Amino acid sequence: MLAKPNRNAPTDPCWPSIAEWNNLNNSVSGKLIQNVQPAAPCYPGPLQNDAACEYVDAHWTSEAFQASTAIGLSYPTESCPVFNISAGQQPTQNCTLGDQPVYTVNATEAADVAKSIQFAEKNNIRVVIRDTGHDLLRRSTGYGSLQIWIKYVRQGIDYQGTFIHTQKCSKSTWTGSAFRIGGGYTWSDVLGEAASRGVIVVGGGTPSVGCLGGWMQGGGHGPAVHDFGLGADQVLEAQVVLADGQLVTANACQHSDLFFAIRGGGGGTYGVVVSTTVKAHATVKVAAQQLSFAPLNSSYMRDFMKAVSLVHNAYPDLSDKGMSGYGSWSIASPTPLVYNYNYTLGGPIAANFTTGFTHTVAVFGKTAEEAETIFAPVMAQLADFDGRRLFVNTTYSSFTTYAAYYTALSGVEIPLGSSAALGSRLLDRKALTSPKLNETLYAIAGTKEEPSSVNIVFIGGGQVTKDGADACSGVNPAWRTSYVHNIVARGWAPGADEATRNAVYSDITNVKVRAMKELAPDTGAYMNEVSYIYFWAAGDADVSLAGRSL
Numbered sequence: 276m277l278a279k280p281n282r283n284a285p286t287d288p289c290w291p292s293i294a295e296w297n298n299l300n301n302s303v304s305g306k307l308i309q310n311v312q313p314a315a316p317c318y319p320g321p322l323q324n325d326a327a328c329e330y331v332d333a334h335w336t337s338e339a340f341q342a343s344t345a346i347g348l349s350y351p352t353e354s355c356p357v358f359n360i361s362a363g364q365q366p367t368q369n370c371t372l373g374d375q376p377v378y379t380v381n382a383t384e385a386a387d388v389a390k391s392i393q394f395a396e397k398n399n400i401r402v403v404i405r406d407t408g409h410d411l412l413r414r415s416t417g418y419g420s421l422q423i424w425i426k427y428v429r430q431g432i433d434y435q436g437t438f439i440h441t442q443k444c445s446k447s448t449w450t451g452s453a454f455r456i457g458g459g460y461t462w463s464d465v466l467g468e469a470a471s472r473g474v475i476v477v478g479g480g481t482p483s484v485g486c487l488g489g490w491m492q493g494g495g496h497g498p499a500v501h502d503f504g505l506g507a508d509q510v511l512e513a514q515v516v517l518a519d520g521q522l523v524t525a526n527a528c529q530h531s532d533l534f535f536a537i538r539g540g541g542g543g544t545y546g547v548v549v550s551t552t553v554k555a556h557a558t559v560k561v562a563a564q565q566l567s568f569a570p571l572n573s574s575y576m577r578d579f580m581k582a583v584s585l586v587h588n589a590y591p592d593l594s595d596k597g598m599s600g601y602g603s604w605s606i607a608s609p610t611p612l613v614y615n616y617n618y619t620l621g622g623p624i625a626a627n628f629t630t631g632f633t634h635t636v637a638v639f640g641k642t643a644e645e646a647e648t649i650f651a652p653v654m655a656q657l658a659d660f661d662g663r664r665l666f667v668n669t670t671y672s673s674f675t676t677y678a679a680y681y682t683a684l685s686g687v688e689i690p691l692g693s694s695a696a697l698g699s700r701l702l703d704r705k706a707l708t709s710p711k712l713n714e715t716l717y718a719i720a721g722t723k724e725e726p727s728s729v730n731i732v733f734i735g736g737g738q739v740t741k742d743g744a745d746a747c748s749g750v751n752p753a754w755r756t757s758y759v760h761n762i763v764a765r766g767w768a769p770g771a772d773e774a775t776r777n778a779v780y781s782d783i784t785n786v787k788v789r790a791m792k793e794l795a796p797d798t799g800a801y802m803n804e805v806s807y808i809y810f811w812a813a814g815d816a817d818v819s820l821a822g823r824s825l
Contacts, residue, residue, distance in 0.1 A: 282401040284419035285377055291398045296378065299394045303387045308379040310372060310422070312355035313344045318370040325360055332357050336690035338483045342407045345379040345424060346372075349409045349691040352416065353776070356769060367770050374413070376403055376422035383427050385549045389520035391423045392547070396518065404543035406459050406485035411697060411804055414489060414543055425487065428549055430457030432468050438511060438552070444528035449511055452555040456486045462497075466686075470678035474555040475499055477509050480601060482686050487551055489542030493803035494750045496760065498685045499556075499677060501599030501737040502639045507539040507750050508742045509553040515546035522549070527747050539750030541802055560673065561680040562646035563600075563637040568657065568667040569613040569628035575664040576606070576630070580720070582660055583632050584713045587731075587759070589653045591704040594736035594758050596649045597641065601685075602634025602733065607726035615666055628666070634731060635684050643671040696780045697764035698788035698806040701735075701757035706795035718790035719763045727787065732760035732801075753799035760801050763787045780806075 283289045291299075300307035314335075316327035334340035335357045341347035354373025358364040380391040395402045405415035405424045415422065438453035454476055456465055462478035465486055469476040477499045484490050495506020503509070512526035515533060523546075525534040536545040566586075570579040583604055605612060613631035638646045654669065661667040674680040706712065721727040735758040742748060743755035765779050784806045 281399075282419065283399045289399065290419075291400070295398070299380075299390070302390050302394075303380055303382070306381045306383065306387060308345050308381055310346045310376055310379055312370055312372065312375070313341070313347045314355045314357040315370050317357060317360060318355070318366050320370075328357075328360050332359050332361075338407075338409065338481075338688055338691050341691055342409070342426065342483065345381065345405075345422070346375045346416075347408055348413065348416070349407075350411055350413070350694060352413065353694065358769070374416045374418045376415075376417060376420040379405075379422040379424050381424050381427060383429070385428065385514070385516055385522050388423055388425065388428070388516045388547050388549060389522065391421060392516060392518060393520045395421050404488070404547055406488035407461060407483060409481070409484050410489055412489075423547060425547065425549065426459040426485070428458035429460065430550065432456055432460060432465055434468065434472055434555070435552075438554075440512060440526060440528075441524055442512075442526065442529060444512070444526050446527035447511060449554060453511060453552050454555055455550060455552045457550045458487070460486050462486060463686075466678070466681065469555060470558075470676070472555075473558050473676070475503065475558050475677045476553060476555055477503050477506055479506070480685050481688060483688060486553075487548045489803055491551065492537050492540065492542035492544075492548065494539050494754065494801055496732055496734050496801070498600070498637065498681060498734070499639075500734040500739060501594065502559075502597075503554070503556050504738040504742045505539070505750055505754065507537075508745060508748050510534075510538050511552045511554060513537060513548050513552070514550040515548050517546050531747065535747050535749045538748055558676045558678065559640045560642075560675055561637050561639055561677055562641045562643045563635060563672050563674070563680060563684055564598075564646050564650055564669060565633070565635050565672075565684070566650075566667075566669045567613040567631060567633040568660070568665045569615075569631035570665055571663075573630075578660055578664040579606075579630065579632070580713065580716060582657060582665060584716055585656050586632070586634070586653060587702075587707050587712060587716070590733055591707055591736070591758050593636070593649065593653070594733070597638040597737070598636045598646070598649060599638075599734045599737065600634055600636030602632070602636075602731035603729060604632035604731070605726055605728050606630050606720045607723045608728065613666070613668075615668065634733070636733065637680060637684075639677070643673045647671050694776075695764045695766035696776075696783040696806070697762055697804065698783045698791070699760060699762040699800050699804045700788065700791035700795050701751070701753045701798040701800060702759040702761050702791070702795050703753075703756045703798055704758065706798070707758060709794060711794055715790045715794040719761075719787045721765070721782075721787075725765065725782070727763045727765050730762040730764070732762065733758065735759060751799050751802065753797075754801075757795075757798055760804070761791060762804055763791075 315322045316324040355370035382388050401417050401420035403417040403420045403422050433455040435453045463482035479497045491506045608629045611627035613628035
């Protein structure tokens with residue numbers, strides 16, 4: 276849509292003059308922002324302010340703080356890192372914009388979006404789109420760009436008891452209820468509205484994620500996906516600003532190619548989505564299971580890995596019986612994964628296990644007793660380890676509504692503000708039951724000295740598979756046969772040099788992702804959580820090309 280080679284940059288003679296930028300500012304009623312890094316008060320210069328720096332440092336891991344600034348990112352770049360001046364820390368580099376946009380239009384209506392796009396097109400400037408900035412791939416960054424910020428385009432969240440297409444599209448078969456999300460709202464906003472009406476809207480597992488941006492347009496996973504479908508497949512129609520500034524309604528009957536593209540083809544690529552209408556489903560009771568296990572000591576690592584493998588082996592059958600959820604594991608987590616305050620075996624066992632596995636899975640429309648029956652074959656296998664080689668703990672709970680389940684066991688805000696490299700792969704039944712699975716798990720686990728954090732997104736099957744019949748769905752077809760979206764990540768210490776960061780990227784892409792590709796050669800990856808592009812000074816040939824901005 277908005278991609279052209281050789282866009283003008285701030286050092287080019289064709290870069291707009293101050294007068295031209297002022298004209299844009301006037302046309303959008305003073306909503307143009309000249310971007311400044313959030314941590315700029317920590318660095319020498321006219322903006323240096325110790326009190327402001329301390330505030331930024333104290334709030335750096337807060338999603339609300341990062342989302343409230345024009346170029347704050349959930350996963351910041353290294354061009355202007357924060358540091359703790361109260362502890363005597365000093366800057367080790369200069370603070371620059373790096374690959375961040377130069378200007379931002381803080382749009383509050385579709386007209387602001389249109390004028391921004393028209394200005395960028397006239398002046399041959401790169402455009403990036405930002406909602407909340409909750410993006411692992413930094414797609415709302417771009418050197419020398421104009422950013423369009425849609426977080427404050429807010430025209431209301433409207434409930435429709437019975438959905439009616441604005442254009443009476445005859446190709447739509449949805450006759451249930453719906454919500455029109457009129458702008459840059461987050462899932463906490465919409466899920467609250469849904470709960471008050473006794474319905475379910477498929478949203479993200481993190482409430483602060485935006486509804487219209489990369490989450491939905493890239494596919495969109497969350498706790499309700501197995502039973503009701505991916506986020507992209509919930510969209511019934513959308514309003515989109517095109518590259519020429521025109522505002523159109525896209526659905527199965529008009530602009531159907533655009534409708535297909537934004538329902539899984541990637542955010543910020545085909546147009547700027549300023550509103551969507553999404554399905555709403557009747558709420559149901561939910562039964563949940565929380566499972567955790569950890570080796571009683573380091574001599575039982577092999578048993579721990581065998582247990583991790585057997586749970587993965589079971590996921591396809593568990594999914595076919597209605598279960599889905601999220602989990603994580605690591606052989607050396609920087610923070611505890613498994614907690615135990617009561618278990619004894621000849622004396623107290625450590626309360627905090629940094630080597631461990633944990634997951635929370637749910638089954639909709641069932642009781643806790645029924646959930647326990649579904650999981651019983653797996654528990655029978657784990658019983659061989661319980662109390663002798665592994666600490667194993669499981670609990671079951673029931674909730675009368677999806678909203679109650681989401682509030683209690685999902686909907687968690689994770690501390691942000693740190694940098695990491697990650698890679699992922701969609702795993703189908705063949706991969707999860709392969710004899711090579713255990714070998715792959717060892718490869719992605721890393722070492723005690725260089726451990727990985729592995730996140731399990733166990734939400735495939737069910738309606739995700741059924742929605743493969745939707746001709747207007749643009750999501751990766753590999754979702755239709757996969758049960759698990761497996762994510763592996765490694766971070767680095769603040770201030771780490773480029774060589775250190777590149778070594779981590781290389782390990783993730785060339786070792787861990789490669790191992791997962793060999794295990795699941797016929798699938799693919801979820802575009803919102805794949806390897807970020809990086810370049811090698813030495814010229815490594817295997818480079819991930821994901822995450823490029825417009």
